Amino acid sequence: MWWAARLSVRSTLVVMAGCWVAGAVLLVLAGRSSAAQERIQAAPFCTAGQVFTATACQFTLDGTMTDLTSDRAELDVDGRHFAVDVMISGTISEVAGTAVKVTLYRGKPVHVEGAGLSFDVEDAPSNSAMRYHNTGMFLLLAGTIGGCANLVIEIFGHGRRRVA
Numbered sequence: 304m305w306w307a308a309r310l311s312v313r314s315t316l317v318v319m320a321g322c323w324v325a326g327a328v329l330l331v332l333a334g335r336s337s338a339a340q341e342r343i344q345a346a347p348f349c350t351a352g353q354v355f356t357a358t359a360c361q362f363t364l365d366g367t368m369t370d371l372t373s374d375r376a377e378l379d380v381d382g383r384h385f386a387v388d389v390m391i392s393g394t395i396s397e398v399a400g401t402a403v404k405v406t407l408y409r410g411k412p413v414h415v416e417g418a419g420l421s422f423d424v425e426d427a428p429s430n431s432a433m434r435y436h437n438t439g440m441f442l443l444l445a446g447t448i449g450g451c452a453n454l455v456i457e458i459f460g461h462g463r464r465r466v467a
Contacts, residue, residue: 312457328439340427340432349361361413371395376415376424385411402418414427
């Protein structure tokens with residue numbers, strides 16, 4: 304069985320190092336995503352001509368939800384239709400026609416809020432930061448705990464191999 308196989312000390316150290324490097328990279332990415340989220344929050348408000356352009360500004364407009372599934376949201380904002388990727392778990396009620404406030408950054412929706420609704424779009428920096436952070440921490444901890452457990456077993460007797 305796969306759990307019965309033990310790694311050598313050298314292999315354990317390589318796996319631990321790999322987990323640490325991957326975890327550190329993900330934590331750096333989380334920091335970059337957090338910085339992007341701070342840029343959105345600190346961005347100046349758009350003028351009327353900048354709202355739907357790639358200008359680094361934010362603006363909140365009234366909108367209407369047209370459809371919502373666990374992985375896609377469709378909404379109309381100021382006569383424009385947006386279909387954005389989302390990740391929503393749980394029961395989703397019918398939202399067609401629900402009035403919402405839509406925060407736009409660089410002309411694209413990043414946050415939607417309304418009656419019983421509040422979510423960030425899938426590629427919003429806040430979602431990326433949370434995913435990177437959680438995965439990075441998991442890799443750091445799993446690599447350390449799993450590696451240390453394997454080293455203890457290998458070094459203190461249970462890992463002794465019989466020589467025939």
